[in-house]
Structure formats: C-alpha cells, structure tokens
Amino acid sequence: MPLILTEEQTMLKEAADGFLNEHAPIAHLRKLRDSKDADGVSRDLWRAFGEMGFAGIVIPEEHGGSGLGAVEAGVMAEALGRTLTPSPFLGSGVLSATVLKGGSAEQQTAWLPRIAAGEAIVSLAVDEGPKHAPARIATAAQRSGNGFRLNGAKGFVLDGHVADALIVAARTEGGLTLFLVDPKTAGVEIERTVMVDAHNAARVTLTDVEVDADAVIGAVDGGETLLEGALNLGRACAAASLNGAGDQAFQTTLDYLRTRKQFGRLIGEFQALQHRAAHLYSEIEIARAAVMGALNALDAGREDAGLVVSVAKAKAGRVAELAVQEAVQMHGGVGMTDEFDVGLFMKRVRVLNELLGDAGFHQERMARSQGF
Amino acid sequence: MTDPETFRAETRAWLEANCPAECRGPVESDEARVWGGRNAVFPTPAHKVWLDRMAARGWTAPEWPAEYGGGGLSREQAKVLASEMRRIQAQPPLASFGVWMLGPALLAFGTEEQKTRFLPEIVRGEIRWCQGYSEPGAGSDLASIQTRAEDKGDHWIVNGQKVWTSYADKADWIFCLVRTDPEAPKHLGISFVLFDMATKGVSTRPITLISGKSPFCETFFDDVRVEKENLVGTLNRGWDVAKHLLAHERTMIGAMGEVGGGRPLGQVATGSIGLDDEGRLDEPMLRARIAELEVDAAAFRLAMERTGDQVKAGQAHPAIASMLKYYGSELNKRRHELLMAAGGSDALEWESERSRHGAAARDWLRTKANSIEGGTSEIQLNIIAKHLLQLPGA
Numbered sequence: 043m044p045l046i047l048t049e050e051q052t053m054l055k056e057a058a059d060g061f062l063n064e065h066a067p068i069a070h071l072r073k074l075r076d077s078k079d080a081d082g083v084s085r086d087l088w089r090a091f092g093e094m095g096f097a098g099i100v101i102p103e104e105h106g107g108s109g110l111g112a113v114e115a116g117v118m119a120e121a122l123g124r125t126l127t128p129s130p131f132l133g134s135g136v137l138s139a140t141v142l143k144g145g146s147a148e149q150q151t152a153w154l155p156r157i158a159a160g161e162a163i164v165s166l167a168v169d170e171g172p173k174h175a176p177a178r179i180a181t182a183a184q185r186s187g188n189g190f191r192l193n194g195a196k197g198f199v200l201d202g203h204v205a206d207a208l209i210v211a212a213r214t215e216g217g218l219t220l221f222l223v224d225p226k227t228a229g230v231e232i233e234r235t236v237m238v239d240a241h242n243a244a245r246v247t248l249t250d251v252e253v254d255a256d257a258v259i260g261a262v263d264g265g266e267t268l269l270e271g272a273l274n275l276g277r278a279c280a281a282a283s284l285n286g287a288g289d290q291a292f293q294t295t296l297d298y299l300r301t302r303k304q305f306g307r308l309i310g311e312f313q314a315l316q317h318r319a320a321h322l323y324s325e326i327e328i329a330r331a332a333v334m335g336a337l338n339a340l341d342a343g344r345e346d347a348g349l350v351v352s353v354a355k356a357k358a359g360r361v362a363e364l365a366v367q368e369a370v371q372m373h374g375g376v377g378m379t380d381e382f383d384v385g386l387f388m389k390r391v392r393v394l395n396e397l398l399g400d401a402g403f404h405q406e407r408m409a410r411s412q413g414f
Numbered sequence: 415m416t417d418p419e420t421f422r423a424e425t426r427a428w429l430e431a432n433c434p435a436e437c438r439g440p441v442e443s444d445e446a447r448v449w450g451g452r453n454a455v456f457p458t459p460a461h462k463v464w465l466d467r468m469a470a471r472g473w474t475a476p477e478w479p480a481e482y483g484g485g486g487l488s489r490e491q492a493k494v495l496a497s498e499m500r501r502i503q504a505q506p507p508l509a510s511f512g513v514w515m516l517g518p519a520l521l522a523f524g525t526e527e528q529k530t531r532f533l534p535e536i537v538r539g540e541i542r543w544c545q546g547y548s549e550p551g552a553g554s555d556l557a558s559i560q561t562r563a564e565d566k567g568d569h570w571i572v573n574g575q576k577v578w579t580s581y582a583d584k585a586d587w588i589f590c591l592v593r594t595d596p597e598a599p600k601h602l603g604i605s606f607v608l609f610d611m612a613t614k615g616v617s618t619r620p621i622t623l624i625s626g627k628s629p630f631c632e633t634f635f636d637d638v639r640v641e642k643e644n645l646v647g648t649l650n651r652g653w654d655v656a657k658h659l660l661a662h663e664r665t666m667i668g669a670m671g672e673v674g675g676g677r678p679l680g681q682v683a684t685g686s687i688g689l690d691d692e693g694r695l696d697e698p699m700l701r702a703r704i705a706e707l708e709v710d711a712a713a714f715r716l717a718m719e720r721t722g723d724q725v726k727a728g729q730a731h732p733a734i735a736s737m738l739k740y741y742g743s744e745l746n747k748r749r750h751e752l753l754m755a756a757g758g759s760d761a762l763e764w765e766s767e768r769s770r771h772g773a774a775a776r777d778w779l780r781t782k783a784n785s786i787e788g789g790t791s792e793i794q795l796n797i798i799a800k801h802l803l804q805l806p807g808a
Contacts, residue, residue, distance in 0.1 A: 044489075045720035046727055300806060311807035313796075319805065320798035324737045331720040332713035350712070357713040405705035412708060414680030414695040 043342060045334045047117070054114055058121035061094055066127040068383050074128060075240035081204050082234070082242040083128045092160025097135050100275070102143070105154035112275055112340035116333060119279035123286025126390050128241045130163045133200030136279050138164035140272035141209050141220060145259040149222060153207065165205035166272065167196035167246050174198075174399040176211070176273065181248065183212035183219055189254040190214075192221065192229075195247045198397070202244030203234035209259065210248065217263035227251055239389040274351045277398045278336045281351075281358035284394050285333050288362030289326055291369040291387040295319070298373055315372060322368055329354075329361040349411050352404035359395040359404075366391045421491055425498045432467045433504045434460035440503065440677050443773050444629070444780075447509040451542025452586050461507075468507040469538045475513050478521065483534035489726040493719070511543045511580070512536035514666040516589050519659040523606075523647040532608075544611070545663075546576040546590030546633060547656070554793050556591075557600045557653060561635060563592035563607065570594070570607070572615075572638040578787065582618040582631035585611050589659070592640075595650050606652035608644040615639075625779035626764075626772070661732055663788045664739030669718060679704050679749060683756035700755055707748055714745055733801035740794035743784035750778040 047055065066087055074082055091097040099114050101107025108114070115136055122129055134157050142153050142164070156162035168176055181194025192212055202208065208223040208230070225232060229251040234244050260268045299310030299319065309315055336354035339347040366388040370377035377384050395401070416424070436458045441447055446457050448465055456462045468474050471485060476492045478484020487495065499506075517536050520529055535541040552559045561574025572592055582588070587610055595603030611618075615638040620628035647655040680695065683704060688696045695701040721738060724730035753774060754761050761778075763769035785791040800808035 044723035044727065045716065046723050046729060296803060296805075300804075308806045310805040316799035316803075316805050316808055317792070317795040319803055320740075320795040323798055323803060324741050327734075327737055328710070328713045328717045328741060331717035334720060335713075335716035350716075353709050353712040353716075356706075356709045401706075401709075402702075405702070405709055408708055408712075409680065409694070409701060409705040412678060412680040413693075414684045414689075414701060414704065 043338050045331060045338060047113070051113055051117055054110075055117045055121065057094070058096065058118050059124070061090075061096075062121055062125040062127055065090060066129075067125050068386060071126050071128060071240060071386065082236070082240065083130065083201060083204060085204075087127075088130055088163070089160040091129065091131065091135075092158060097131065097160040098139070098154075098158025100136060100143075101139050101154050101158045105150060106158040107139075107154065108158075112278060112337040113334075115275065115279050116282035116337040119282040120286035120333075123283035123288075123390070123394070124290040126239075126287065126386055130201050132276060132279055132283070133166060134162070134164045137166040137200070137272050137276040138207075138209055140275050141166060141259060141268055144268040144271075145222070146256070148256070149259060153222075156206075162206045163201050163204055164207045164209060165199050165202045165244075166209045166211075167199045167202065168211050168269070168273070169198040170194065170196060172197075174396070174403055176269065179211055179213055179218060181210065181212040183214050183221065185215075186252060189252060189257065190219075190221065192223070192248045192251040192253065195245065197235070197243075197245045199244045199246050201242050202246050203232055203242065205232075205244075208246065210246075211265060211269055214263050218265040218269060219262050220259040220265040220268060221253055221257045222259055223248075223251065223253055223257065227253070237393060239386070239393045241390070241393060270348070273398060274348050275340060277355045277404075278333065278340060278351045280394050280397050281329075281333045281336065281354040284355075284358040284362040284391060285326070285330055287387050287390050287394065288329070288358070288365035291362075291384055291391075292319075292322060292326060292365050294384060294387075295369045295372050309372075318368060318372075322365055325361040325364060329358045332357045349408065352399075352407040355399060356401040356404035356408070359391075359401045362391045363395060416491075418490060418494060422494050422498065425495055426501070429498055429502060429504060432464075433499075433502060434464055436460035437464040437505045437507070438503045439505070441505050443770065443777065448507065448539070449509050449542055449581070449584070450539025451584070452540070453584070454539065454542075461505075464505075465507045465539050472537055474508045474510070474539060475517060475533075475537050478517065478533065478537065482521075482529055483537035489722065493722075508539045510536060510539065511545060512541060515545065515659050515663050516543050518662045519589075519606075519655050520646065522658055523655045527643070528608075528646065542581070542584060542586045544579050544582045544585035544588050544633075546579055546582075546588045548578045549575060550577050554790055556656075556789075557604065559591050559593060559604065561590070561592050562596070563594050563605065563640065565594070568642055570640045570642070572607075572609075572635045572640050574635050576633040576635075578621075578630045579618070579633040580630055580787075582611070582633045583620055583628075587611060588616075588633070589646070591652055591656055594652075598650060601653045603650055604652040604656065605649055606646045606655040607640050608646060609638065609640045613638050613640075623779070624782070625776040627776060627780070629780070660788065661735035664735040664794070665718075665721075667739050667743055667784055667788045669738075669742060679708065679752055679756065682753060686756050686758060686760065700752070704752055704756075707745070707752055710745060711749070714741060717741070731802060733797050736789070736794040736797040737802070739788060740785075740791050740798070743781075744791060746784050747781050750781045754778050 095108050098107030099110050103109040139157050183190040183192050205225055208225055210221045210223050229249040231247040232244050302309045332354040336350045339350040369384040373384050376382050448461050472483055473485045476485035476487045476495055480486030549559050563570040563572045589608050591604055593603050594605040615636040617634045618631040621630050622628050683695050690696040757774050761774040764772035799805045
C-alpha cells in the first residue's frame with residue numbers, strides 16, 4: 043500500500059477538518075475550560091460525531107459503524123489534534139471499540155451501535171502508576187461465586203468520569219483479563235482529574251467490585267492479545283494526533299514568521315529562524331511518514347505492526363514536542379500568554395506524549411525487538 | 415501486469431535461485447561494493463555472476479523503461495523486489511552514479527541517441543561515471559563555475575578544474591558542468607556535457623582525506639575536445655539538468671542514512687560490549703541513544719518510501735529531495751558516532767588486520783563529508799526555507 047491517502051481517505055480528511063473547524067474549533071475547548079464545564083466534553087458534539095460517521099469509523103457496518111480501518115481512524119485523530127477538540131473518539135471510538143470487537147455477540151450488540159451513534163462513552167482502564175506499563179498491571183480479579191471480585195486502582199482513564207461503561211484490565215490466575223464494568227457498581231469510585239490540557243480523564247478505584255462471569259470480554263486469561271491490539275491502534279492514533287497538533291503549531295508559527303516585524307524586518311527573514319523552521323519541517327515530514335507507515339502496517343495486519351507503531355509514537359512524540367517548544371519560543375512573549383493558542387498546543391502535546399507510552403517506552407520496545 | 419502476489423512469489427523464487435551465497439549479508443565496506451566500468455573490480459567471482467544476472471533482467475535499474483535495458487517495473491513491483499532482496503540480505507549488484515544520478519537526468523533531458531547509447535551500458539555496469547560539478551571557487555555557490563567550453567564549430571575545447579570529483583581516477587566518463595556563455599547571468603551560461611575521461615588533456619589527482627583514503631580527486635582539463643553531440647539538454651540551460659540531477663544525488667546521499675553502515679547498530683554494540691543479565695546491552699546510556707537513533711532511522715526509511723510514493727502519484731515537491739538529503743546525511747553521521755562509541759577503543763585502531771585496516775574509524779570520518787557533498791546541510795535548509803516554506807527573503 044502506498045504511504046499516501048487514497049481519494050476516499052482525502053475526502054474523509056476534508057470532511058473531518060471542515061466539521062471540526064466549524065463546530066469544534068479551539069474556541070470550543072476554551073469554552074469548556076473557562077466555563078468549568080462539569081463534564082469537560084460535549085455530549086452533543088459526540089452525537090454529532092455519530093451522525094457524521096466519525097464515532098464509528100472502526101466499528102463494523104453491521105453494528106452501525108463505517109467499517110473502516112486504521113488509516114481512517116488516524117485521519118480523524120490527526121484532525122482532532124489540529125483543533126485540540128476534547129472528544130471521546132480516542133477512548134471510546136478507538137480503544138474501547140477495538141476491545142469490544144473481540145467481545146461476545148451480546149457485548150458487541152449492546153455497546154458498539156451506541157458508540158457508533160455517539161450515544162455511549164466507554165472508557166478503557168489500563169494504567170495504574172504515573173507511567174504507561176501494561177506489563178505491570180496489578181489490579182486483581184479473583185474468582186468469586188459465579189463471577190469475579192476486582193480490586194485495584196486505575197489512572198489516566200480517558201473520559202472515565204462520564205463513562206457509561208468501563209473496561210478494566212485486571213490480572214487473573216493465568217494472565218490478563220478484560221472486564222466490562224458498570225461504573226455504578228458498588229465499590230467503584232471515580233474521581234475526575236482535570237488535566238493541564240483541559241482534556242478529560244479520571245482515576246478509578248475498585249474495592250471488592252463484584253462482576254458476573256459474562257462481564258469478561260474475550261477469554262479469561264486471554265486479554266493480553268486483545269488489549270495489545272487495541273493499545274497499538276490507540277498509540278498510532280495518538281501519534282497521528284501528535285502530528286496534527288505539532289503541525290498546526292508549526293503552521294501558526296510560520297504565519298507569525300511571515301508577519302511579525304523587528305529591526306524593521308520580518309523575523310522570518312532571519313536565517314537563524316529559517317534554519318530552525320526548515321529543520322522542524324523535516325522532522326514533521328519524517329514523523330508523518332512514520333505514522334502513515336504504522337497505520338498502514340496495522341491495516342495490512344503485518345507481524346511487525348506493533349514495532350512500526352512504536353516507531354511512530356516515539357518519533358511523533360519527540361517531533362511534536364520540538365514543534366511546540368519552537369512555537370512558543372519563536373512567538374516570544376505572546377507565546378507565553380493564555381490568549382495565544384500556541385500554549386494550548388504545548389499542553390496537549392505533553393498529555394498525548396504521556397498517553398499510551400512515551401518515547402522512552404516505545405524506544406525500549408524497539409531496543410528489545412532488535413535484541414539489544 | 416502480473417498481480418502483486420504472483421510477482422512476489424516469482425521474484426522470491428528467482429532471487430533464491432540466482433543470488434549467490436557470497437552476495438548475501440551486509441556490505442562491510444566501500445571496497446566491497448561493485449562499481450562496474452571498464453576496469454571493474456569484483457570482491458569475488460560470484461559478484462560478477464550476480465551483476466550479470468540482475469542486469470540481464472534490468473534489475474540494476476528496476477524502474478527504468480525496458481527499451482533502455484531497465485527492468486520496466488512499476489513502483490509497487492520495485493518495492494516488492496527491494497523487500498524480497500532485503501529478506502535474503504541480497505547485496506545491491508551494482509553501485510553506480512550512472513544509475514543513481516546520470517540515468518534519471520538522461521531519461522528526462524537526453525536525446526533518443528544518448529539514451530540508446532548510454533543507458534543500457536549503465537544498466538549492465540559496463541561504464542563508470544563521475545560527476546564534474548564543484549570547483550575550487552564554486553562550492554556551495556555552485557552556479558559560479560568557471561570551467562570554460564569554447565565553441566569550435568562541431569566541438570568545444572574545455573579548460574578548467576574540478577574538485578571533489580568522486581572516483582574520478584577510476585571513472586570511464588564524466589558528466590560535467592561547463593560555462594558556455596561567460597557574458598550571461600551565472601545560472602544562464604552553463605551547459606551539461608559528457609565526455610570520456612581517457613580524452614587527451616584530462617588528468618586527475620586524488621585528494622587524501624582525514625580518513626586516509628582518497629575517494630575524491632582534483633580533475634584538470636587542458637584543451638579537452640568535447641563533441642557537440644554530447645550536450646545534454648539545451649545549450650546554456652545546463653543548470654536545469656544540473657538541478658534535476660542534484661535532486662537524485664541528494665536522495666542518494668540521503669539514502670545512506672537508510673542503509674547505514676551494514677550491520678545493525680544494536681548488533682555491533684552487543685557484539686562489542688555484551689549483554690546484562692536481562693538481555694539488554696550492558697551500557698544503558700549508549701543503549702538509549704542507539705534506540706533513539708534506530709527509531710529515527712526506521713522513520714526515515716518510511717519517509718524515503720513515502721516520497722517515492724508521492725513522486726509516482728505526482729504529489730512530490732522537487733525540493734523534498736533537500737529534506738531527505740539533509741536528514742539522511744545527519745542521521746548517517748549520528749550512526750557512525752554511535753558505531754564508534756559501540757566499538758570503544760577497538761574502533762580506534764588504524765592499521766591492523768584485526769580492524770580491517772581501521773575500517774570503523776575510516777568509515778566514521780568519511781561520513782563527515784555527507785553533510786557537505788551534494789550541497790551542505792545549510793544549503794539544504796536554505797532550499798527548504800525558500801521553496802517549501804516560502805519564508806520571506808529566503
């Protein structure tokens with residue numbers, strides 16, 4: 043597959059950019075943040091995602107989705123990175139939907155159509171400590187009566203405070219198991235964590251939470267493969283969002299270089315800034331290719347797809363980090379003001395970098411895979 | 415056209431049957447490459463067999479038209495061929511400035527006679543080319559070249575000097591920038607000509623570099639006769655050809671960041687330093703730097719692939735070659751710094767058999783030219799700022 047968008051994918055990109063610029067530009071994020079909105083995310087916008095077919099991009103048509111692949115999900119994620127829009131797309135539409143596709147017929151019928159319609163928010167609870175480390179999950183699920191009893195604490199659960207359902211990754215006797223948990227179940231405590239980027243996550247504490255056996259998604263002890271597949275798609279989409287955010291910050295900076303005058307000249311005339319901009323441009327192009335490669339590898343079901351995803355997440359993360367640093371620095375004093383948008387990009391990039399494994403996590407995977 | 419899976423299966427079977435064992439595995443040094451030409455040198459007889467077999471299918475230039483000896487493959491087929499060659503670690507059968515630089519320029523600007531005459535020889539590795547671009551007074555400011563070509567009716571007489579001519583002392587022919595109109599503005603008085611390095615009046619002098627090797631020469635022209643039929647493109651518009659060719663040269667130099675120095679860096683490092691109890695390179699700081707570089711290198715490979723796809727789809731900006739050249743050459747320099755760190759004091763040896771006569775150190779030093787040759791990194795950044803970013807005054 044060529045590493046460029048097809049005509050249909052380009053149309054999706056234009057539709058996504060157009061929709062977000064009209065209905066959820068950066069002003070939408072500011073409004074949610076400044077009004078201290080209790081949810082921090084708009085349910086109406088999520089329903090509109092459903093109507094546009096955005097919410098169910100990776101959900102099969104038989105469950106009301108569009109039945110598309112990773113590249114299309116990445117197109118949407120990149121668009122969301124450009125407008126910094128808080129949306130359940132990544133948490134529900136990508137991560138949870140992908141896990142649920144491996145669930146029972148009942149689980150799929152119960153949740154996939156509602157996610158695709160933008161009616162339900164389903165949050166995946168994986169992380170426990172401050173760093174993403176799915177191999178070290180300690181939350182435990184013990185056999186209890188007809189089902190299981192869950193104990194543990196999760197963090198960085200995307201949209202967890204407004205979730206209609208939680209998917210909890212927990213350790214069982216012979217491996218990892220994924221559980222579909224009603225957030226209203228006794229013993230589930232959820233605390234919204236307002237974050238630096240004004241996007242949404244929660245801490246979830248599970249104390250002797252009883253679930254039935256039919257809460258298990260996939261097989262008992264067999265959750266690792268299912269989880270890894272969902273995480274890899276999520277990581278590639280987070281990388282696409284990083285590209286979108288980094289590139290948007292860069293474009294804003296280029297506009298500034300072309301209009302801001304000092305010493306009687308446009309600052310973009312100074313070679314000191316030209317070379318830094320040209321270097322950053324190169325990095326962004328390289329990161330874009332890496333993300334496209336990862337999304338393509340996932341769609342092709344390639345054996346090494348996880349590794350390409352790691353390349354993409356690590357590279358896109360480092361590059362977006364550079365892009366927002368340069369954006370603030372080249373904007374000078376105004377780059378430090380809340381009124382200018384570049385600071386918002388810096389905050390969002392920091393969160394996306396930490397989400398689903400930072401560059402260090404993914405470079406570790408690269409080192410392991412190459413035997414050093 | 416054969417469907418991709420059939421093509422892959424056939425290609426795999428053919429490569430398995432035809433790529434000799436000696437021609438599989440990393441290319442350990444520049445000397446181990448096959449450059450072809452009148453005085454071709456092959457590391458082993460098998461390398462000649464391999465070249466001949468690949469050339470017979472046109473697979474030394476897979477995407478060139480079959481009528482000029484090329485493979486006539488589509489972009490997708492060429493990708494399959496490359497990936498199947500990687501799978502069995504097949505070495506490139508031919509290293510060639512003819513394939514990488516001159517050929518694409520001839521395909522775009524050459525006459526039918528020039529294409530028919532030169533391209534098949536290039537594909538078969540029978541002619542080795544060098545590039546007469548830089549001069550002592552024309553480095554980054556290449557368009558200020560002074561080598562004169564004086565019009566003598568049916569031929570020119572060329573006088574002047576080139577420098578940094580890669581392998582001029584081993585090349586059969588040269589593609590050369592000469593000034594045909596000294597009165598015109600500097601970009602508009604240059605022509606692109608071809609001539610035989612055995613012509614009377616051509617002499618070369620190798621330049622010893624910091625690596626102790628001499629891949630580059632000074633090249634002198636003293637009343638050299640050049641036939642008019644060997645003009646490529648339009649008279650005085652050689653700069654257009656030169657730029658087209660430079661784009662290919664930059665992609666080629668950039669690609670060094672992709673192929674790197676043969677064996678994977680992590681493997682070199684573990685071979686030299688060893689593993690800790692958990693199977694990690696027993697030098698955590700170096701390990702982290704290598705992992706970061708390998709991520710960049712893998713991303714860069716994808717960028718090379720994506721650019722190729724964009725070119726095929728007509729979506730590539732010509733200046734994108736500057737980005738690849740800049741990034742790839744800086745990447746290759748970083749790789750060799752890490753190779754030196756991985757080798758430690760073993761990599762410092764300069765003369766012993768054990769060190770293959772200082773191969774690691776000499777290759778490391780050689781890479782420092784990557785960000786100078788073919789336009790410095792700073793020139794590439796200027797081009798990006800001007801043509802891709804349209805920054806004011808760039």
